Amino acid sequence: MTILAPIQAAAVEFAPEVTYLNTSSWGLLPRRTIAAVKALADENAAGRRVGAGSFDAVEAARRGFARIAGVRPDRVATGSSVTVHVGLIAASLPPGAEVLCPEGEFSSVVSPFALRGDLRVRYAPLDGLAGAVRPSTDLVAFSAVQSADGRVADLAAVRAAAAAHGARTLLDGTQAAGWFPLEAGAYDYTVTGGFKFLLCPRGTSFLTVTEEAQDTLPPLFAGWVSAGAPWASNYGPLERLAPTARGFDEPPAFLSYHGAEHSLELLGDVGADALYAHATGLAARLRAGLAGLGHRSVPGESAIVSVPGLQGRHGELVDAGVAVSAPAGNLRISCHLYNTEADVDRVLDVLA
Known part of the structure; x- marks a missing residue:
């Protein structure tokens, strides 16, 4: 079996009506995910679903993400938004703590720290982030891949610099x-x-959250699921949080998690190697084609291709049935599981 065979097998799960290259904004839902959400919605409408959803689906999603992220499921907390998770981490820092972030980082990653008012937040260029870590740095908060332009951080260098200076990493x-x-x-x-x-x-x-870092997080959002035993801790104060990352779970949006279970299963079955090879291969084809048209894209091996200054062509692509985005002055085109060489060539045809 070739590395692309799982990609081809998964293609039947998607049915876009446009040339969809905008996963950096939101991903297409697989058919199996849509079916699971619809089934739960129908059960809720008919009054057949006790509790409005199943924690089995939440646990399956937790396991699915753990598989993709390379950690044990008990190291994963489930929630509803990145902002809430970052807010919890921001609340854990003492007044005066220093947080280092990349310049132009996505707002949800930096705002909970910046708006606290009693933290020292510094910014450095992404390619100089590791060199900007210093002994006074308490936390380095950054994205693996930048939202605005798809640049991939030097993860190993940042981890090494943080470890050398005793800083934590987010x-x-x-x-x-x-x-x-x-x-x-x-x-x-x-x-x-x-x-x-x-x-x-x-x-x-x-x-x-690692076992060691778990002790740093406050029980700020403790609720009835935080004890790790759903339906058994509904009334009165909790005696303690679950001893794993489940202690930071939020009450789940069941419709979303009934779908997430199936999306994460699909990605896990395709496999990280196939996904990486497919997405970056398409992106490389796109970068080469753009260069042939005289457009210089942000360099790097990323599934997200950004062309500075070309945001003015966004509307033209949308009118031609090509879904892309245009953040921060860039034309941003993202390649994923459901994309093909024909999708990439369609973008190049329109831009030509």
Whole structure:
């Protein structure tokens, strides 16, 4: 079996009506995911679903993400948004703590720190982030892949610099997980939104935390699921949080998680190597074609291709039935599981 065979087998799960190259904004939902969401919605409408959903689906999604992220399921907390996870980590820092972030980082990664008002937040160019870590740095918060232009951080260098200076690390995997091989256990914390390259419905997000770093997080959002025993801790104060990352679970959006279970299963079955090879191969073809047209894209081996200054062509592509985006002055084109060489060539034809 070739590495692309799983990609081809998964293609039947998708039915876009446009040339869809906009996964950096949101991912297409597989057929199996849509079916699961519809089934639960029908059960809710008919009054057949006790509790409005199943925690079995949440646990399956937790296992599915753990498989993709390379950690044990008990190191994964489930939630609804990256902002909430980052807010919890921001609340854990003492006044005066220093947080280092890349310039132009996505707002959800930096705002919970910047708006606290009593932290020292510094910024450095992404390619100089490792060199900007210093003995006074308490936390380095950054994305594996930048939202604005698809640049991939020098993950090993940042981890090494943080370790050398005793700083913790917070990695946002939202633009990476699902095509880029993550090693979530190599960071104190990771946060990942599920609705982009993980192909989950909105309302799914994942926090990973190492056993050592877990003790740093406060019980700020403790609720009835935080004890790790759903339906058994509904009334009165909790005596304690679950001893694993489940202690930071949020009450689940069941419709979203009933779908997420199936999206994550699909990605896990395709495999990280096949996803990476497919997405970056298409992106390389696109970069070469753009260069032939005289357009210089942001260099690198990323599934996200950005062309600075070409945002003015966004409307033309949309009118031609090509879904892309145009953040921060870039034309941004993202390749994923369901894309083909024909999709890439369609973009080049329109731009030519």
